[in-house]
Amino acid sequence: MKIAHKITNLLDCPEFISAHRVLPHHFTRKRHLTFKNLVLFLLNQPNSALQTELDQFFRVLTDAALETQVVTAQAFSKARKKLKPSALQALNEVLQAQIDLCRQRQTWQGMRLLAIDGSTVHLPLEDALARHFGAHSGFPVARLSVLLDIADNQALHNLIVTPDIDERGCAAMHLEHAPDNSLILFDRGYPAHWLFAECQRRQQHFLMRMPVNFNPEVTQFLHSDKAEQTIHLTCRSWSTRQACEQAGVDPQTVIPLRLIRVILSTGEVEVLATSLLDADRFPLALFSDLYHRRWGIESDYRRLKQTLQLDNFSGRTVTAVLQDFHAQQLLKNLAMLMQALQQPLIEQQCRRRKLRWKANFAGAPSRKGCLG
Known part of the structure; x- marks a missing residue:
């Protein structure tokens, strides 16, 4: 090959x-x-x-x-x-560039379909690892985060960081590595004014599941009979403005969001927010199953943790943990490419x-x- x-x-x-x-x-x-x-x-x-x-x-x-x-x-x-x-991160970048050259990528409505999600992994019981990555209940643990191409299960960018860096902070790092003309799927733990603004600044389209109590507009939309609605999000609270300033985002940024109602088979109602405002190009019917394609990133973590045994590290140092994590991601990407071929x-x-x-x-x- x-x-x-x-x-x-x-x-x-x-x-x-x-x-x-x-x-x-x-x-x-x-x-x-x-x-x-x-x-x-x-x-x-x-x-x-x-x-x-x-x-x-x-x-x-x-x-x-x-x-x-x-x-x-x-x-x-x-x-x-x-x-x-x-070295292992650089090899994965080369792999992704080669896949691009071979025109192996699939698209949704002409856009790359990506997902960002986080997880955690327990590390060997070493004080040095606990000092570097942090600990939970006395056990060394690290936060993982992945930017995944949903269509071919290729991890485009991956992070293993200290737990004090939250999932939104990891997402902002991933945005630098997201290809142009992409749509990124997020779970409900990610919505934040500053992250919306950062996506808008980078011209990255997104689809996020919204917490039902995110703000009054979302709550009002949830209890209405509307199938979709466009709102313009602004900073209303001191904490929201402070989060924007800490992220280097202008708190005055106005974010246009298209809210979409999705009714599950159980009768439960979900609210999705997207930057895809053009209802003619992206009609409501397209979104019924789109968000649930995010499940591909959950399956990707299962491959890493169960099949490749990510938490079975071959060394007990910070360097060994970083090497093993990036080696497993590269190995998984190569295996998925072989499977696709x-x-x-x-x-x-x-x-x-x-x-x-x-x-x-x-x-x-x-x-x-x-x-x-």
Whole structure:
């Protein structure tokens, strides 16, 4: 696969290595754990005894008949300290750029359909991790946040931060990496005047589920019989103005919002707010199922946490946690790309079956890895 070759070639590139090593002399001597081998091992999803994983990795790498101890676990722990986690983030950026070049993206009404959502992950019981990321009920924990392309399940940008940075703060960081002409789906924990204004400033369209008590206009709309309504949101409270000022947003910014009523199968009523004001181009009927496509990001977290065992970290340092998190995101993206490329062949082979068959994601991240 040409995309995989593009990424693996970077791992031998002197400029790339220089940009993502800690010190200039790192990865200059000939060792078994070269820059390339180290990154590939991290992408190998090590989740059992570290020495066993290393022995199996080098047996596959050297095509040996038997496992032998080529590299010790201590040598790996020492080598990974020389690698910046930014290397894995940069590789994901290259992957996304290559997918763009291959015209593999799908759109909704001519727009990229994205979602932003957060989660948390428990970390190894180390004081250094608790000091860096924070703790909850005495256990080290970090906040996760992902900008996901819903159509192909590609994580375009991901964050692992301290819990004092809330989901809205993470969302603002993601906006810098959202492609033009996109529609971003948010859950009901995100609506805020300053975030609306930031999306408007960046010309990023959005669709958010609104808390029913967000403001009087939303409450009034909820109790009306209207299917949709356009309002102009302004700062009314001191706390709202203060939040805008802290975010660097002008509190005087007026936000036009289109409120949309959605009735669930249970009879419950949801209120959605969107920046898509053109009712002719985006009629009401389009929104009945659109918001629920946000569920794709929940499924994406399930892949990371259950299938890839995100919380089973291969190290107990801040660097190790960052490396593992970004390696898992890159591995997941590669596996989803492989699955998408295999799907037409699967459908051709299974065209006579009653049910639609799909590639099994659990088998995609193989022992040799997606770049092996």
